[in-house]
Amino acid sequence: MWTGGHMTVPASEMAVPGAVALLLTLLGEAAAGCGYQSCPPTRPDLLNVHLVPHTHDDVGWLKTVEQYFYGVRNEVQHAGVQYILDSVVAQLAANPSRRFIYAEVAFLARWWRQQDEATRHTVRQLVEQGRLEFVGGGWCMSDEAAAHYSPAIEQLALGRRFLRREFGACGTPRVAWQIDPFGHSRQLAAIFAQMGYDGLFVGRVDYQDKATREQLREMELLWRASTSLLPPAADLFTGILPNVYNPPSGFCWDQLCSDPPVVDEDSEENNVDNIVSTFLQIAASQAEHYRTNHIIMTMGSDFHYENANLWFKNMDKLIAHVNARQANGSRVHVFYSTPSCYLWELHQANLSWSLKMDDFFPYADGPHQFWTGYFTSRPAFKRYERLSNNFLQICSQLEALAGMAAREGPYGPGDSSVLREAVAVAQHHDAVTGTEKQHVADDYARQLAAGWESCQLLVANALASLSGSKENFVFCNALNISICPLTEAAGRFTVILYNPLGRHVSWPIRLPVNGASYVVTDPQGQPVPSEVVPISNFTRRLQGDGSSATRELLFQASAPPLGFSTFMVSRLSRGDPRVPPAQTPVLSQPWEIQNEHVRVLFDPLTGHLKEIQNLDKSISLPVFQSFYWYNASIGNDETPQASGAYIFRPNSSEPIPVSGSKQVSTYLVKNRLVQEVHQNFSSWCSQVVRLHAGQPYVELEWTVGPIPVEDGWGKEIISRFETTLQTDARFYTDSNGRQILERRRDYRPTWNLSQTEPVAGNYYPVNSRIFIKDQKLQLTVLTDRSQGGSSIFDGSLELMVHRRLLYDDNRGVGEPLVELGANKQGLVVRGRHLVLLDTVESAADQHRLLAQELFMAPYTVLAPGGGPSYRRGHPSLQQFSALQRELPPNVHLLTLAPWDAGTLLLRLEHQFERGESANGSQPTTIDLLNLFSAFTITSVQEMSLGADLPLDAISRLVWTPTTGPAQPRPVPKLDPSQVTLQPMEIRTFLATVQYNVPGGASAGL
């Protein structure tokens, strides 16, 4: 029952429970001494140099997170974050003028729980006085190319929530701090803006871009990070740091450096004059590239400040001696500062800043050095990360829906935080990127797996509570390679399909079995069509010893929005009357497959796909698809740059067909549920082109690997589509799975590109989709993970699906990306490309929703069936939905998660961009109060995207672009019964709820 009215009472008078109350209390705290008013005094008449002491602590890279935290395996890299925080706190306490910033909450939170109250008190004081400032403040410093927006938001929110909880208003970061990621995405910039950041600092931009900007003094700019949101909602002031994130040359005073310390006593090593003069020279040069009389110097680097005394003692001296030169006429004033204090001074300058609309991809740090390999590196891990976030969302939803019964239930303690933190860690710019050492990648996977375990307990508890039946739930994690002991052995079992989407879903189920014939019934006991097919040779090889199954059972399941359906499966003995009749597939020719919506034609001579037809729209397009490999460069006369984990550099722009000149061997499977062409390109590369009954897309399930490298050549495998579309050098890729950006071959919107790599220099990150189009038609390919993609010639598009390299690319990881599996061979990677052919006008209506199904896919839980009742006397539910009605197609339930006791976190997003769909791009209004059936919302507060601040507490600095000012609009009063979403808008709420039945389970549909 709704009790909070329309939220017209002043927030402070509201009876808000738990975290909401806390947040309101913290609202007025900014006057405590932190924030902009705590910034050091500056000198308007002088060049002000902001020294920003910082450490850059990778949440895993050459060592695992735990190894970095403790300082284990220092022979690999000397780095121990526990000591960094110990040391910085002591050194800050020793001198009130010193300042420090810290970014990575994964480490901070780890350290914090080991500290005694006295230390915590000291740290809180430092934060309250602005001496210790948090920047970025995510759980990690996330990647921008391979990170999907859903976990990217979550990891930021996770870190910010910790900071808010432990440090209050002074702990809230004011600047985004993406100093190391290898390029910068527009969607993430929009997210930063919507989380309330006043500005963003980045370290890595293309060397040509940087040189141009230095010359034009456009190193600092205003980034308009959305074409849908009204300015300045997604405007983000962006500063490019002068030295990536390192100190100026000669001023590195960490224990990891060897620059001479300041010797200012009577000593033959005295170097004060020399050091001061060098510093003044550097400051003057740097000032030439920036617009104000303020410049910033990052004083730190990777894992610096383990012995903070070295840095601070020498900077103390530097500051004293440089400022002492003012008495001799020097015009330079130097002091400890922070990025936010620097930002504040830039804001005070009241200038107009150049406006940027595109993004910062791809990143090159020199000719032939395009960091576009990592878009694909470690494709198996990239998929595992994506799938893990999918499961995390399901886990969070079920925790929210089942309440305490999810965390404490018959299967043991369930906990979503393990997976939440593991997924957050996986967003790190050396995690999902694939640029970590192998043992670290293994550890990321281990962390995720541990998260899955905790979540599976939670899911079991929740499903038992919601369904009323204590089943012996089984989680088959290897269904993609058809391994599941229960279904292989059992004569009867149940299949529970949980659907995390706000809309009903129809989903193909494919399970390994040994029986020849099964009967499947739906929640209502009605039979569901099913088929049994032989397991393909390729899949059998992948199963290895893991399975003895020879067949797969197929059926099309469906599940209600935010809920589940339970299906019963029974093996039939030969002669059982229920054995289904002979299959009657949709009619198709020998060299084609088709369903109600699509027909796909193949070339009978070569076996390649050759045409796709959209039967609904009577559209057809010649589409040739095949696999190729780029031969990885090992360096050449021009430059020694090799292709590696970061860098993509083919030694020729012409990829080599995987199948050579041979025909692709094929075979067909056709039945009532599916039509498939199995293509065998080589012993290590195959594909199933598949049409599921009733689905509008063509599924290309590719299986690639182990990539052979015994010939001494690294190989980068692509799936290339060639069409007749006139694409005029243009193609389109998503930004973190959300916005779409136009790409143009051999072109950058903001500078005159000198292209050095005709292939690698045109690669862009593809998180969820890539498409090409002409005036009429659009061919869209959706991916199940992040990959690199491009359109190397008109009418084509390609995605790099796997890569295996024999040389390190000299960016620090120090290993070639050879990825060995347990069998000491290269990894086999299996994935899916979903291909849509449609009109340009209708394309978004399909790919927006289909992409949603890919990243928040339904989840299958199995059970032998026949478990006891959860609550004595209560019948069990075969089907359940937590929604009263489906969400409209343009609205996605991005987040439903527990927050505090009785409070849930809710994010709803409009998933269309302005103008991309006649219907989809319209604003939509939702009645929050009548949306859920599982619980009743009793009060609700709208929050900023990070959920750590009430939306009306956000007051960002306003920046003026050269195109003219855009004033922020006041936050309208919230009417939870009429929540309107504009295109690309995400709205975040904390809702206090009452569950509709004790224990959290609600009535089903």
Added chain:
Amino acid sequence: MWTGGHMTVPASEMAVPGAVALLLTLLGEAAAGCGYQSCPPTRPDLLNVHLVPHTHDDVGWLKTVEQYFYGVRNEVQHAGVQYILDSVVAQLAANPSRRFIYAEVAFLARWWRQQDEATRHTVRQLVEQGRLEFVGGGWCMSDEAAAHYSPAIEQLALGRRFLRREFGACGTPRVAWQIDPFGHSRQLAAIFAQMGYDGLFVGRVDYQDKATREQLREMELLWRASTSLLPPAADLFTGILPNVYNPPSGFCWDQLCSDPPVVDEDSEENNVDNIVSTFLQIAASQAEHYRTNHIIMTMGSDFHYENANLWFKNMDKLIAHVNARQANGSRVHVFYSTPSCYLWELHQANLSWSLKMDDFFPYADGPHQFWTGYFTSRPAFKRYERLSNNFLQICSQLEALAGMAAREGPYGPGDSSVLREAVAVAQHHDAVTGTEKQHVADDYARQLAAGWESCQLLVANALASLSGSKENFVFCNALNISICPLTEAAGRFTVILYNPLGRHVSWPIRLPVNGASYVVTDPQGQPVPSEVVPISNFTRRLQGDGSSATRELLFQASAPPLGFSTFMVSRLSRGDPRVPPAQTPVLSQPWEIQNEHVRVLFDPLTGHLKEIQNLDKSISLPVFQSFYWYNASIGNDETPQASGAYIFRPNSSEPIPVSGSKQVSTYLVKNRLVQEVHQNFSSWCSQVVRLHAGQPYVELEWTVGPIPVEDGWGKEIISRFETTLQTDARFYTDSNGRQILERRRDYRPTWNLSQTEPVAGNYYPVNSRIFIKDQKLQLTVLTDRSQGGSSIFDGSLELMVHRRLLYDDNRGVGEPLVELGANKQGLVVRGRHLVLLDTVESAADQHRLLAQELFMAPYTVLAPGGGPSYRRGHPSLQQFSALQRELPPNVHLLTLAPWDAGTLLLRLEHQFERGESANGSQPTTIDLLNLFSAFTITSVQEMSLGADLPLDAISRLVWTPTTGPAQPRPVPKLDPSQVTLQPMEIRTFLATVQYNVPGGASAGL
């Protein structure tokens, strides 16, 4: 005037000024919380493991002292002592159970003067509570092989004085801490005993010795460090550390190490069980080599604790977890401790300890790895160090004699502390040893040179004050290669010869001139015989462009004890009636030279020395002398060990004659003052065999270098003497220039030697002399610096004079010992061997006094003459002595130096060993009160050898050797008019004095 009576009044009632009063005040302080009573509680029922956190801070090695202090040139070696002390103090303050020891006062004093009062207060508290303990406490951790006892005592006293002054009684070190020197000398052990140390810990002993001692549990022993002093005066408990000075394997937690930290939380890196078990295993193994239920572990190494948090944080955890195992039955108790607390527990054990009489030379850390090269490495620097201490003693004496007039005079501020500290630094075990990098050796020389400059100002001030004449003093530092612009150019000049010895000295003067004839007059105006000889070709080559002199003026000067004589020199024009008559040398044959005492015969065919005759005793001995080179090993099949800065390893035991098979070309110089045979062994090796009129020794002035290495072979040059003496494998070398130890070829007194290097394994340090003897005759060779020496076959002795090597010997210095001079060629080194042939009974009477003249040689100051009067109306003095009478021959005035205002430091030593001379080895009694004429002693207190503690304040722990106890004798009341010296005794006094004339100058003789 003497006012103190016979010191029978209780010390506390005496009117004692300055430092003496301070020392008395500090006497009763030991109860303050430091000292043995502050030691951590131990468990008699368990194995007690004393963890001793420490850093080993070389006072120069791969970097200079200043570079180490500040952390400059960290690319060479990461080390910054300023940060170490910063960090340790902070970490000690953070936890009262933690302890730390510090050894090198050169660094501590440097750091101390930068600290504010708050930090000093903290440090004083730590010291007073025993949490910070000083060990060793010398200015550096001195070398033991190449260090002469005079500067070795001084550098210890310098450090101890600092500690006493700044930290009082709690600052006084109780254990000697020689954990890195490459072997250990008996004389230094005796010095430690006499300074009041309760014990000594060493790190490096021969690997065979160590293995034997481990097996016999004799790793801890009682060292009887003198055969002359009555036990237990020179008894020193000595502990050999288990791991040199490193932590046990796997427990190195410094930033410079990579051992895993203790991970004791829920983490996949958790390693507590493993770490604790490993530790217990190591402790148990170690305990098998030691005798009590206490063992010591050194937790630190070279320049560790720059970030002390790493060490302490992990040791805190180790201690907690290891001791927690006691609950599970573990019998190990571990805690923070110090060497003195460990020593205290050993003492409490009340055991009898094995007695050692010999020393710990030579040191080998494995087969073929004898650290006997450094006995000779950098011979030029070794000489400069020796000469610098000589000048320091002169400087100190003149400062004491002239008082304030020495420090503030007409030539500017004079200061002996610069040279005192530089000489102290030069004692470091990588300084005088020659095992530092070249640039560091250069810096040591620079430090010494700076000290010379300060001292020369002081000497000028003092000489002007004492002589009453403000001369324009000139210091010609390159007289050894006959460069002196004044004497070369001037027609008239004066020569002031200062004699620092307590006895009259006669000294040959040799000055570069251009005139053909000079007249020289003594202080009384009487003419002194002089000669002008051509400069030898070898010397001319060494002069280079530094001089145009073609001749040398020779005359025999003399000076009174502790005073000076001034000689006037005037060039005579041709035809001057005073031009001396033709020379009438002592009669000698063409192939021999002789004087009143000695005749030396040469082989007319080969040019080699062939016989020496002592004319006084009518003794003659066939002595063949020549130069050879050992071919340095570059490693061989047996072991890759090369000869290097530390290690001596010839690739053959047969050295190669420098002159090849050729005759040595020779020529003779004979005049009234000198007879010389100039021998030319090769283009880079020559020698002058010289007899000065009236002197009982043969002087062999050798000039060696640049050693040619263009053939790719390192060379180690020896001067070898072959005689017919039946030496039975025995020879004799001094210990730090003082005691004499018998050496025996291929033999060690305390274990059954397995000899792997027939040459290098028989080399011993020679600081001042080496001799061989039979029943009747003794051939003694005195050196002017430390060298390696041996007797490789009976009747022979050899000294290595120079070495030049092309390979590093893998002991850390990382450079081959190629020593290049300014001209980029190898160094030319010139030195002297003084050879004495005498009866065994009389030998000591000669070599004891001659050695004294070598290390405290007179010093020549030059002046144009005719300077104005120092005090108007006072006549100038041509001669001066500060003594009322000469000291007896067996007494040496080791130290006369200013202490505090009005107080002087005085050390008198008996310079004979018990039994080595019928007369010389008798006790001698001195009347201190009537010894000096320059000042009157008004009160005097006897001090321990370090001068920082009153003698009667010394109360050392008494240790019982297996041979039975020796009880310390009570300190008798001092009667300064009857100070008796026993053989090898050094007595130290602080004397309050009144100068006999204002300004400090006394009347002359």
